[in-house]
Amino acid sequence: MTTYNGNIFVAAPPNGIRKSTNDGVTWTLANTGLPMSGSNYQVQSVGHSATALFCGTENGVFRSTDNGASWMSVNNTLPTSSNTIYCNRIYTFGNGTFLVYTGQLNQNGGGVFRTFDNGTTWLQAFSGLSSNMTVNSLAQVDGVLYAATSTGLMRSDDLGGSWQAAGTTNWAVQAVQGSGNNLVILGAFGAQRSVNGGTSWTNATGYPNTNAPQGSDLVVYDGQFYAITKTGASGCYRSVDNGATWAAFNDGLSPQNTFVQEEFHAGDEHLYMACALDCYRIPSLTTGLTNKPSAALPVPYPTVFHDQFQIDLSTFSGELAVVLIDAVGREVSRTTLVGGGLRSVPRSELAAGRYNCLLHVENSGVTHNLGQVIAE
Template sequence: MPETNIPSRKAAWLPRLALAAVMPALIAGHGAAAQEAELAPTPIEAMAYDAGSKALLVGGQNGLFRSTDEGQTWQTVPLPPGAGEIAATAVPARSDNAIYVAGPDMGVLRTDDRGESWSNLNSGLPNPHVTALAAHSTQPDTVYAYVPETGIYRSQDAGKSWKMMDRGPEGTSHLIHTNMEGSMESGWLYAATPDGTRVSMDCFCLWRDAGNLSGPITGLAFDPQHPKHLYAASDAGLFKSTDGGQEWIKVSSPPIAAAVTSLMMAPTGVLYAGADEGEIFKSSDGAATWERAGE
């Protein structure tokens, strides 16, 4: 497969430590309320699914949005003032209202009331520049964060404290945790990188290539009902693996001209793809066919 060159969707970052310094541990009462909204034509950089409330969550430069009708209508999820761009979002296992968000200015934040108040979870992180985030697939209090040029940090107390676990694959833009069998600990971590997909058991024993995908990977997802089933997006198209990433086959891509910038599969079996221009498509048949979300 030829090498591809996809412009990075992450803007160049200069540390904004002043923001982190003034942001309190609990940010509450910021006056915003959820409102009906339309998605702007900007990249969908983060996607997650709250199984408890059956809500699709998407984030990017313009904030965080929530839909309980598969993308037909959207509501804003209020964020703290000055939170900045959302690079990743995640929902802890077995949770109805909790949401994690992360970004290059905010570090990691968590809400347990759909955005009415937020907790700052940066204690133990080296700086607030977080570009990838993953919730453990079965352990509600375990979450992972990737800080560029530093590595992957793990929290086992719902983000109250962090411990550096591994340098991680350089340039990680998406991170997912799966409960696929065969791990020496409790599951597997997959990372989307500029040079393909990497995988490691969550004991951080060894990172290796997950198959032969090359070039930048712009979206990564797994099927919660079939953890060996993975999906990866690149400029060369959309790919699927049914053996945990050892081999990949090309499948149908959403009918969009722009690049896929995020992937997520809900426990319902619906695969969602977010695009560079703010479009969201869904597939209910394993990427055989696609339709625009909300139609």
């Protein structure tokens, strides 16, 4: 599922694309231009770039430039899809849109593909991945792209141009996400956490299984990790300590929708989850942070920056953390500082964009809103 231009879109086979223009109150079908398989629309995925929607079907990949009112094929040089090999996930990282296909790379159609021109041309994005790998999901953490695959965790430092092993994983990984220097995976040993780029892993506590099933999903939102466990009544689990410990988080879900959960989507103001019968959401903890911060708090300057910005921390003491949150509520940068003077926050690998700037006081646990900064 995805949100785009204020609308919600859900891939709901065999009915095709469902669209809501009123925040999920009512839904309509948005299948004009999509092919039918018999009497069904077998749409398996939906996502978007900055200016277009994409969906993956068992008949190929399609694009919409009119908010889902109509679709056209952009399969071009992409593999021929079928009921076993098709585009299962769609991501946008930077100015690239990525498609993840079911099936091993040595099968005709498996792998990862990317476009930088809204599907006019498609490029293979699996150089360095083994032919026996099936890619399950992708995530971007601090500018590094990670791929959870059937034989291990891979990383790319050039936006999918080439891949190499990420640390020491040589087991199946279903999902990966990260926040700061924390990497979290769901895989053959359940939920695990690494603070050194995957060189070593620590098993999480409280997670409901020790071998994450296929289809497990993972998202980080407002600095917290959420997992679709694919373990029957266990449903959704959440970690508030960077993946170290987990607990069930199914408040408000019916038994049927606790039992069958499909995927997450991190929206601007809500985290969404598509389930068997319904879609659910929880609000972002950072919604409303664009409000003017207290005059007693320091203000980042310059607000629009290139290489770094500064904060006067003269009125603070001890260890502090300046945290940047992107438009969908994800933590994208965390800089540890010490109070007592003017401090600089480097841009590092931060992508261009607008970010909410938070100041976390370690000894009290209090987080202050400092307003917004813009990286150019």
